[in-house]
Structure formats: structure tokens, C-alpha cells
Amino acid sequence: MDVAVLGATGDVGRQVVTQLVERRVLPTTSRLQLVGRPGGASGRAVHGLRADLVDAYDEHAPLIDVAHSPDDVVADVVVVAAGATTPARSGASLDRTGLAVANREVFAEYADAIARYGSGHEVVIVVSNPVEVGVAVMARALGARRVVGMGAWLDTLRFRREIAVELGVRRHRVGGFVGGQHGEDAVPLWSTVRLSGHDVAERDRAVRLLRRGRTLDAFPDEIAAAKAELVEVAATDVGAAYRLIDTWPADLRVVARPWMTHQSGAKTATATASATVDLVEVVLDGREIVVAGQVALDGEVALAGEPQRGVLGVPLVLGPEGWTRVLLDALPDDETHRLRGAAAAVGSALRAAGGPGARGGAGAGTGGVAATAGAGGTGAGPDRRGQPGTGDGPGRDGGVGRPETPEPSWVAQVEGLHRAGTLTGLTGVFSTRGVSFERLATEEVEGDGDAGTIHVSFRASERRARALERAVGRLATVRSVVVHGAPHETPAPPPDRAR
Numbered sequence: 142m143d144v145a146v147l148g149a150t151g152d153v154g155r156q157v158v159t160q161l162v163e164r165r166v167l168p169t170t171s172r173l174q175l176v177g178r179p180g181g182a183s184g185r186a187v188h189g190l191r192a193d194l195v196d197a198y199d200e201h202a203p204l205i206d207v208a209h210s211p212d213d214v215v216a217d218v219v220v221v222a223a224g225a226t227t228p229a230r231s232g233a234s235l236d237r238t239g240l241a242v243a244n245r246e247v248f249a250e251y252a253d254a255i256a257r258y259g260s261g262h263e264v265v266i267v268v269s270n271p272v273e274v275g276v277a278v279m280a281r282a283l284g285a286r287r288v289v290g291m292g293a294w295l296d297t298l299r300f301r302r303e304i305a306v307e308l309g310v311r312r313h314r315v316g317g318f319v320g321g322q323h324g325e326d327a328v329p330l331w332s333t334v335r336l337s338g339h340d341v342a343e344r345d346r347a348v349r350l351l352r353r354g355r356t357l358d359a360f361p362d363e364i365a366a367a368k369a370e371l372v373e374v375a376a377t378d379v380g381a382a383y384r385l386i387d388t389w390p391a392d393l394r395v396v397a398r399p400w401m402t403h404q405s406g407a408k409t410a411t412a413t414a415s416a417t418v419d420l421v422e423v424v425l426d427g428r429e430i431v432v433a434g435q436v437a438l439d440g441e442v443a444l445a446g447e448p449q450r451g452v453l454g455v456p457l458v459l460g461p462e463g464w465t466r467v468l469l470d471a472l473p474d475d476e477t478h479r480l481r482g483a484a485a486a487v488g489s490a491l492r493a494a495g496g497p498g499a500r501g502g503a504g505a506g507t508g509g510v511a512a513t514a515g516a517g518g519t520g521a522g523p524d525r526r527g528q529p530g531t532g533d534g535p536g537r538d539g540g541v542g543r544p545e546t547p548e549p550s551w552v553a554q555v556e557g558l559h560r561a562g563t564l565t566g567l568t569g570v571f572s573t574r575g576v577s578f579e580r581l582a583t584e585e586v587e588g589d590g591d592a593g594t595i596h597v598s599f600r601a602s603e604r605r606a607r608a609l610e611r612a613v614g615r616l617a618t619v620r621s622v623v624v625h626g627a628p629h630e631t632p633a634p635p636p637d638r639a640r
């Protein structure tokens with residue numbers, strides 16, 4: 142399985158690629174694509190970043206390559222870390238609405254290219270802010286089920302850590318989720334908290350103590366007051382500001398601590414990347430695991446009886462094809478109320494972002510995006526919205542919408558290096574995209590003795606054949622590849638060219 146990181150040279154992107162390699166999430170036969178901007182500093186720096194990663198991790202690094210155009214993104218999992226960010230300095234606002242308009246353009250450019258040239262299987266993890274705008278734009282182009290915003294998972298890990306610290310245990314002994322909008326409209330779902338080794342009565346008592354008699358009703362006001370207080374204290378002593386945060390309730394700390402980190406001049410890139418790599422790992426792992434994420438809902442969740450249609454952070458089941466289910470039981474009133482508030486805030490952010498990604502079904506007051514997948518979770522892609530000419534194979538729709546006529550046959554002529562891993566890499570590109578070989582033949586190694594020709598016959602839509610050609614061409618063990626229609630299916634040339 143291959144991973145592409147958009148914005149790989151940014152603070153977050155650089156951490157994501159480093160942790161992907163350092164945590165050995167990708168086997169050596171997988172490909173990690175570092176995506177920069179053509180012509181800009183990042184376009185140059187991706188080459189240097191690649192060299193640096195190989196220098197550091199040669200023993201276990203995956204194949205690492207670079208790309209400079211959205212059209213060249215080829216991967217099974219795409220991490221979106223490109224775009225503008227809020228400055229990290231004292232007095233800077235973390236209000237993400239200011240980023241929405243600029244980053245919507247970035248999201249749209251990549252979403253269109255992946256929809257047009259991708260395999261139809263990519264799972265997209267949106268890190269860039271506003272996460273909800275990124276999810277809305279990507280989900281519209283690629284289908285809701287293939288797109289997950291990472292922010293709710295980072296907020297969830299922060300929530301678990303703050304609870305763990307107060308109870309004197311490690312984070313992995315705490316369960317529970319944060320939903321809502323990433324950032325200040327995050328909604329700590331206290332009712333989902335589970336503590337390992339505690340029975341229900343012990344857990345209820347611990348949660349009561351942790352909450353200090355508060356509900357979420359005053360949460361937005363508490364956050365505003367906390368920020369004002371931190372500005373004052375941090376003006377003379379940043380250390381004292383962090384000590385002040387330590388005295389606050391766990392849920393308030395979830396929002397206040399990262400906010401203070403940005404005010405301090407540091408960024409939150411390490412924790413952000415760690416949470417992102419968790420999600421990549423889940424998708425690559427092949428199993429379904431419960432996480433939290435921002436997703437484009439199409440009525441899978443009802444709040445106070447109202448089905449939600451729009452982007453919202455919720456606990457969900459994530460697996461190799463994207464997210465399949467939302468796991469949200471009936472909630473107490475204060476959590477329902479805050480989630481509805483967050484949904485409304487997301488709606489406003491999407492409207493402020495404007496543009497095509499923010500138009501569409503505005504159910505349940507959430508505004509914004511039209512989620513395209515139904516509750517069945519078949520991973521709707523652009524084809525399913527009836528666009529012509531993008532028909533794709535069964536792998537794309539999870540068995541739904543199988544084309545009635547057989548897909549055309551193709552032959553790939555591959556110049557592959559005469560070394561271990563060439564055939565494995567080649568078969569990996571096809572198998573991870575759900576395309577079987579009809580025939581594979583190798584020729585004698587000739588010429589300089591370093592490379593030989595491999596012929597692969599397969600059936601696929603033209604779009605997928607071109608995506609495979611690009612993916613194979615990017616293997617480090619491949620010198621060149623040409624895919625052409627199998628001879629018996631090549632249409633006869635027009636009469637004037639036949640003469």
C-alpha cells in the first residue's frame with residue numbers, strides 16, 4: 142500500500158512523513174510520495190526531504206519518491222497537510238475561518254485531480270484546517286466514505302490524556318471520544334468515557350469528580366474566559382500560563398493547552414502527525430477500528446431526532462475502504478446541544494468558505510456539503526453521481542454497480558530493473574487496486590544487463606489503466622512503462638490514417 146503526503150515539506154507534513162517511516166508503518170516495498178508545489182520552495186525541498194529521509198532510515202525506509210502536481214498523486218492513502226496555516230505566535234488568532242477561503246482552493250485542486258486520475262479507492266485523511274472544509278470538498282469529489290478529517294482524533298487523544306493525567310494512569314487505559322468541530326467547537330463526549338479497570342459505578346464517580354459539577358452548557362464561555370486569562374498571564378510568563386492550565390478541568394484543558402502552544406510560538410505538529418499516522422496505520426492495517434473523525438454525514442446520526450447532513454466530528458469505524466459506521470448512542474442533553482452548536486458552526490464555516498465545495502444539501506441546519514454516500518457505506522465515487530465516462534470496475538464500488546460489459550483489455554510493457562523486489566512491487570501496484578493479471582510474461586534480460594521487459598495483461602477501465610501506468614512508472618525498480626490497448630481490442634484506425 143502506498144501513501145502520499147500533500148504539503149510534505151510543511152511542519153506537519155514533514156513530521157507525518159518522518160513518523161510514517163520511523164514507526165515503520167510502511168513496508169520497504171511500499172511507496173511514500175512526498176508532494177510539493179511546482180516552482181515553489183516546497184517543489185525544491187521535497188527532493189531534499191527525500192534525500193534526508195533516506196539518509197536517516199535507509200535500512201527500513203519504503204520507496205520514497207516526489208511529485209509536484211496534483212495530477213501526479215498516486216497512492217492508496219492520501220494525507221492532506223498542504224495549505225495555509227494560522228501563525229504560531231503570541232496574540233495570533235487560531236480562528237480557522239480565515240484559512241477557509243484560501244485552503245478551499247487547495248482542497249479543490251487536489252480533490253479534482255484525485256477524482257479524475259486516481260484509482261477510485263484512495264482513502265483521504267484531511268489534516269489541513271479548516272478540517273471540515275477539507276472534508277466537505279474532498280467528500281463531494283470522492284464520496285463521503287473515503288474521506289476522514291483527522292482533527293477529532295487529535296482532540297480525542299488530548300481528551301484521553303487529560304483524563305489519564307488526572308487519574309494518574311497512562312492514556313491507553315482511557316477510552317472516550319471528542320466530536321464536533323475541530324478546535325474551539327470541539328465537543329468532549331463525557332458519556333463515552335470508559336476507564337479500564339473501573340466498573341460502571343466507579344467510572345461514573347470518577348467522571349463526576351473530573352467534571353467538577355459542570356455541564357457542557359457553559360463550555361464556550363469557559364473557553365473564552367480561559368483564553369483571556371491566558372493572554373494576560375502569558376504576557377509575562379508562559380510557564381505560568383501552562384501551570385494555570387494544569388489547574389483547570391480536563392475538558393477545558395483539551396482546548397486551552399494546544400491554543401497556548403500556538404501562543405507560545407511553538408506549533409502542534411508532532412502530536413498532529415502522531416494522530417495522523419495512527420489513522421494511516423488503521424487504514425493500512427486492513428481491520429476496522431473505532432476512532433473519531435470529521436466526516437460528511439448523510440443522516441447516519443440524529444441529534445434531538447434530527448438527522449444530520451453535513452460535516453461533523455463523530456466516533457466512527459474506520460477500515461481499509463474508509464469509514465463504514467458512526468458509533469454514537471443516545472447522548473445526554475448537554476452533549477446533544479453542543480454537537481448541534483458545532484454542526485451549526487461548521488455550516489457557517491462552510492458558507493464563509495463559499496465555492497462549489499461548500500454548496501449542496503444543508504440538512505439539519507449544518508449547511509454546506511452534500512454527503513454523497515448512503516448509509517450502506519459503499520464508498521460512493523464520482524461515478525455514482527452519474528458523471529459520464531468515468532466507469533470503473535467492481536473494486537471501486539465494493540461490488541455494487543458492476544459494469545455489464547467487460548472492461549477493455551490492456552497490455553503494460555514494463556522495463557524493470559533486474560533485482561529483487563521488481564515483480565513484488567509490480568504485483569503490489571495491481572493487487573492493492575483490485576486488478577488481477579490476466580497474463581504476466583518476462584523477457585530475457587538484455588542490453589546493459591540491468592533491466593528486462595515484463596509484459597502484463599489485465600482488464601480495467603481506461604481511467605484505471607492510466608492510473609496503474611502512473612503508479613507502476615513511479616516504482617523505484619521500474620525504468621519505464623507503456624500501457625496500450627490489447628491488440629484485439631484496439632479500434633481500427635480511421636480510414637485516412639489507414640491509407
Ligand SMILES: NC(=O)c1ccc[n+]([C@@H]2O[C@H](COP(=O)([O-])OP(=O)(O)OC[C@H]3O[C@@H](n4cnc5c(N)ncnc54)[C@H](O)[C@@H]3O)[C@@H](O)[C@H]2O)c1
Pocket residue numbers: 147148149150151152153154177178183222223224225226227240247267268269270271272291292295323408409410413
Ligand atoms: N487537523 C489538525 O489537527 C491540525 C493540526 C495542526 C495543523 N493543522 C493544519 O495543517 C496544515 C499545515 O500546517 P503546517 O503547520 O504544516 O503549515 P506550514 O506552513 O508549515 O506548511 C504548509 C505546507 O503546505 C504547502 N502549501 C501551502 N500552500 C499550498 C498550496 N496552495 N498548494 C499546495 N501546497 C501548499 C506548503 O508548501 C507547505 O508544504 C494547516 O492548515 C494547519 O492549520 C491541522
Ligand SMILES: O=C(O)C[C@H](O)C(=O)O
Pocket residue numbers: 226227235270295324399409413
Ligand atoms: O494548526 C492549528 O490550527 C492547530 C491545530 O489544528 C491543533 O489542533 O493543534
